[in-house]
Amino acid sequence: MSVKNRWNFPDLGLGIGLRTVHFNHVLEHWPKVDWFEILSENFMNTEGNPVRVLDQIAERYPIVMHGVSMSIGSTDPIDFDYFTRLKALAERVNAHWLGDHVCWTGVHGKNGHDLYPLPYNEESLAFLVDRIRTVQDFLERPLILENPSTYLAFANSTMPEEEFLARMAEESDCGLLLDVNNVYVTCRNHGLDSMAYLDAIPYDRVVQIHLAGHTDKGTHCIDTHNGRVIDPVWDLYAEVQRRAGNRATLIEWDADIPSFEEVHAEVLKAAQFRQMTELRHAS
DSSP states (O other): OOOOOTTOOOOOOEEEEOOGGGHHHHHHHOOSOSEEEEETHHHHSOOSHHHHHHHHHHTTSOEEEEOSOOOTTOSSOOOHHHHHHHHHHHHHHTOSOEEEESSEEEETTEEEEEEEOOOOSHHHHHHHHHHHHHHHHHHTSOEEEEOOOOSOOOTTOOSOHHHHHHHHHHHHTOEEEEEHHHHHHHHHHHTOOHHHHHHTOOGGGEEEEEEEOOEEOSSOEEOOOOSOOOHHHHHHHHHHHHHHOOOEEEEEOOSSOOOHHHHHHHHHHHHHHHHHHHHHHHO
16 A cells, blocks of 8 residues: 655655765766765755755755754744744755754753653643644744663653654644664564554654665664664665655665765665565555
8 A cells, every 4th residue: 555645745866865975986986876865964065065065966856854953842942943943944955844852852952962861641741732833834844753772661650652653643734754773673672563553653744765784782782873774774775665665765874974975785685675665556
């Protein structure tokens, strides 16, 4: 079954996270990639070389923006200066959509430079929904928010993460970025059923998918983005494709970054899954 996202955002195909180590390769070869995702904060505070490179790339490829400092779940007041700069960047590169993570990154004006989880309960949900609505009204576009990878659970949580995300998306009218690797990592860390997790996802809200590698410590997994996608995550991706149809899919590789060609090999693997989905829906 194929389920369209409710905003009719396009299926951009297969993308790669744009990283500085690959700037020269992209500018020299203009590789066959459908689109690039940028880390928003890397381009918000500079008029130097990174933005000049991005301007050139944005002329040839669709751009999606994904951040790590929106801190949508923080109890701090909303930082409208941050969102003003975010909106300006989105307009500059004609971003197809923009988003961040369902998390908080700091309090009292201090950024911890990590993605901290929220308790999943009614109070957190109401607080988060209100902030998302406010930000979306300011940006004049829906946010596309990603399920986090988590390593602890709050004693005062009253619902599973997947239910929290589904209600958050419905009540705030935001979109979802379904990080399949994060589903795997979170379910492994908490002894949860990844298929039950996927059962609860509203696929008409899913605009984008992330795929990445992680580090398996035996007792737990860490979302490190430092290697290839493992087979169980590919299996989950195939299941998401079966349920939702093709969605814009991104390969993330943010540590121990190899050559562009090696990252692109993961894109080619994802393409095989997309082709199977297209054949299934055509039959």
